[in-house]
Amino acid sequence: MDRIVIEGGARLEGEIAISGAKNSAIKLMAASLLTSEPLRLTNMPRLADTRFLGKLLTRLGAEVEERDGPDGAETVLQTSEIISAIAPYDLVRQMRASFNVLGPLLARSGQAKVSLPGGCTIGARPVDLHLSALRALGADIDLHEGYVYAQAPRGLIGAEIAFPFVSVGATEHAMLAAVLAEGETVLRNAACEPEIVDLADCLNKMGARISGAGMDVIRIQGVSRLGGATHAVIPDRIETGTFALAAAMAGGEVRLTRTRSDFIANLLDKMEEAGVEVTPHNDGVTIKRNGQRLKAVTIETDPYPGFATDLQAQFMALMTLADGESVIRETIFENRFMHAPELARLGADIAIQGGEARVRGVSSLNGAQVMATDLRASVSLVIAGLAAQGETEVGRVYHLDRGFERLEAKLGACGAKIRRLKGAEMIEDLTADA
Structure with missing residues (x-):
């Protein structure tokens, strides 16, 4: 199993180009099931998650081609016909978001059998809202032996769906199903994330009629068929925020390009409050910190445009070196x-009580062996390792590969002393130590 090793203390100087958004790309890939014509996605990230979904879509009948286009990495997907409406557990379990093939399969073929995704290390994250939305659209749904059996032989029918709480996944899933439903669908208390807008923009290019994306009420006028399209995936706001925090943690000056600072406005406000210099520009943002002590800042995660939960772990890493006590x-x-x-293994002082963490800043962190527990947690350990004295070794980095493209290369190009140990190299190192 691979590990990442960081020698802390190097300042970061340079430029990092941000990749396409993982959380958007995987839903856009699922949208290819809604048409028999090609869907060309540009600015595509090359990640474990997108490849997992590509395998599943191929099983369902899609042709998936990854290639280098004039605008960089792109993926062309075409599902001329759905050859199977079954998404098995062995594929769905590898990536929770692959459950979202259920709606497109049901909308296009009238039936689907999709494995429940199971639990998650960061919470239960039930799919009840997804299934309730599909039932509201007229689907007959049965749960049996870990699978969702869904049928709508006469097609889906538009409906008014009021979500009891904001859910990005359920909003996206309802959109993917409702575009081919008969009549109008209204989604109330819908999620407002940029990824929702990106999905709506792509579907509209394919011939859908969606209005209100980015607001809490979305209206969808169903159409009888969708066509092909070319669509550029939006920049990854979580990757943008992660590298911004890495630059602040290590110190130095890093220009983040091919992204949008407004996607992480809440984070940038908090970073400025902590004493980091933030300069937005046309194609991104520049982060600068020249040795000054950070100030403790309190944050609370919230649905967009609030502070993103996917940046909470990374911000906690930054606060471990802040002056005073921060509350997260x-x-x-x-x-x-x-x-x-x-993080405590690196010397951080953190007290957890329920949904609140109190972080008392320390004067320095010290390198140690640590273990990733999920995607965002793993990169928080890398960020902390950039500033820790000595060597930090992060295990279980397959989590990182799910959501960060060329992480070591991007940080290394800015001066970070970071490298990946492959499984075979680790065995050699252990043998040498013995």
């Missing part, structure tokens, strides 16, 4: 402080 409240996912004990 997690309101989106339960059990999302599993990175705290690993």
